[in-house]
Amino acid sequence: MAIASVDGGLLFQVVWTSLLAGVFVTVLFSLVVVFSSRSAEARRGARRGSGVAYAALAIASMALFALAVGYGVHIMLSKG
Amino acid sequence: MENDVVLWIVVATALAFDFTNGFHDTANAVATSISTRAMAPRVAVTMAAILNFVGAFLSLQVAATIAKGIVNPEDITLLVVFAGLIGAIFWNLLTWYFGLPSSSSHALIGGVVGSTFAAAGSSAINGTGIVDKVIIPGLMAPVLAFVVAGIGILLIYRIVARLRPSTVSRSFRLGQIITGSLFSLSHGTNDAQKTMGILFLAMVANGNLSPDDDIPTWIVVSAATAIALGTYVGGWRIIKTMGSRILKMDPAQGFAAQGGGAAVILTASHAGFPLSTTQVISGAIMGAGAAKRVSAVRWGVAGNIVVAWVLTLPAAAAVGALTYGVVSFFGDGAAGPIVVSVALLIALAVALGRRVATGQTLTAEG
Numbered sequence: 001m002a003i004a005s006v007d008g009g010l011l012f013q014v015v016w017t018s019l020l021a022g023v024f025v026t027v028l029f030s031l032v033v034v035f036s037s038r039s040a041e042a043r044r045g046a047r048r049g050s051g052v053a054y055a056a057l058a059i060a061s062m063a064l065f066a067l068a069v070g071y072g073v074h075i076m077l078s079k080g
Numbered sequence: 081m082e083n084d085v086v087l088w089i090v091v092a093t094a095l096a097f098d099f100t101n102g103f104h105d106t107a108n109a110v111a112t113s114i115s116t117r118a119m120a121p122r123v124a125v126t127m128a129a130i131l132n133f134v135g136a137f138l139s140l141q142v143a144a145t146i147a148k149g150i151v152n153p154e155d156i157t158l159l160v161v162f163a164g165l166i167g168a169i170f171w172n173l174l175t176w177y178f179g180l181p182s183s184s185s186h187a188l189i190g191g192v193v194g195s196t197f198a199a200a201g202s203s204a205i206n207g208t209g210i211v212d213k214v215i216i217p218g219l220m221a222p223v224l225a226f227v228v229a230g231i232g233i234l235l236i237y238r239i240v241a242r243l244r245p246s247t248v249s250r251s252f253r254l255g256q257i258i259t260g261s262l263f264s265l266s267h268g269t270n271d272a273q274k275t276m277g278i279l280f281l282a283m284v285a286n287g288n289l290s291p292d293d294d295i296p297t298w299i300v301v302s303a304a305t306a307i308a309l310g311t312y313v314g315g316w317r318i319i320k321t322m323g324s325r326i327l328k329m330d331p332a333q334g335f336a337a338q339g340g341g342a343a344v345i346l347t348a349s350h351a352g353f354p355l356s357t358t359q360v361i362s363g364a365i366m367g368a369g370a371a372k373r374v375s376a377v378r379w380g381v382a383g384n385i386v387v388a389w390v391l392t393l394p395a396a397a398a399v400g401a402l403t404y405g406v407v408s409f410f411g412d413g414a415a416g417p418i419v420v421s422v423a424l425l426i427a428l429a430v431a432l433g434r435r436v437a438t439g440q441t442l443t444a445e446g
Contacts (some may be wrong), residue, residue, distance in 0.1 A: 017347045026233075
């Protein structure tokens with residue numbers, strides 16, 4: 001008699017997708033922090049172009065982070 | 081009539097379990113946020129309680145059976161459910177007393193396994209189900225969360241290395257509010273469903289509902305309310321263990337633990353392999369600490385937590401079996417559950433009375 005019936009492929013999938021999702025979320029938010037800070041520094045130093053560019057990168061990172069959070073909520077709502 | 085009395089005792093016991101579930105698991109969502117001062121304690125538990133309440137309404141995919149695939153459903157009676165719930169409540173209260181985070185789901189499974197074993201013998205227990213649903217997830221959850229949070233914090237430190245520490249702390253405190261909210265919502269959608277499943281099954285077993293009926297609104301509202309109230313009261317002993325006794329963490333570590341933990345829980349849930357929120361966040365906290373400095377983690381505290389995890393199923397099972405033995409001694413009617421319930425309420429009142437007399441409260445934040 002088998003001791004366990006869990007699919008090994010499923011376990012492997014959980015491991016790599018969890019690693020990927022965890023790294024994705026933490027890196028994205030770290031980028032939001034870095035780009036926001038750089039944008040503020042550039043604006044204080046009167047480097048308008050850099051400030052706008054960093055602000056755009058911060059917004060893009062935040063949008064991706066928000067998308068990841070939204071997808072997490074979607075998973076909660078759609079679980080069977 | 082007598083069956084109705086048993087039914088309503090089971091309903092009250094299930095709601096009591098739901099309360100201890102919220103009470104016990106408040107720490108999962110708020111401990112790191114409180115520890116890093118991302119949120120004031122009372123604000124954090126209030127937010128967690130509201131999101132648990134909301135979460136309970138968001139997903140009504142109620143668990144089909146208690147301990148599905150682990151015990152033979154035909155052997156589950158109202159008395160078995162009652163005894164199983166008592167086993168789970170006992171373990172939740174005991175681990176709360178010692179400030180140890182442990183899985184309420186595993187405690188419930190343990191309680192039901194024990195009471196079913198006492199009622200129907202070993203043939204009613206599916207050992208493979210226990211390995212699949214308790215042991216493998218129990219081994220995988222903390223290890224995976226440890227690794228994810230560990231890698232996460234190393235990347236965070238590398239990315240924000242040149243920023244001012246005050247900027248980094250302030251930013252990650254904000255991030256923690258988002259990840260803490262995600263944890264609370266996830267807890268509401270998961271754990272309130274277990275109680276709804278128990279209440280629904282009890283109504284079906286008693287003939288008040290048919291299996292095809294929709295879940296009654298009063299079941300949804302009462303389960304959501306019980307878990308939210310439990311969360312609001314807050315198991316401060318466990319919050320203290322998770323927030324500061326395992327590791328003195330900075331906001332970036334708190335974010336790595338919560339963000340990595342949430343990613344693990346939701347990804348595993350999406351793949352159809354649910355993991356214990358408690359085990360994930362505990363492993364993630366240890367990972368976020370050990371990646372910075374191995375000695376930063378208080379491994380003695382971590383060891384005690386692991387011992388609690390190992391003991392959860394057998395201890396809850398033992399109490400579940402013992403409770404079933406006591407209630408069945410009084411026959412199939414309401415006498416057994418009434419005797420056990422009254423005895424437990426008296427024991428709790430005495431314990432609470434002693435704490436009040438000695439100036440201690442259940443919700444002390446210190």
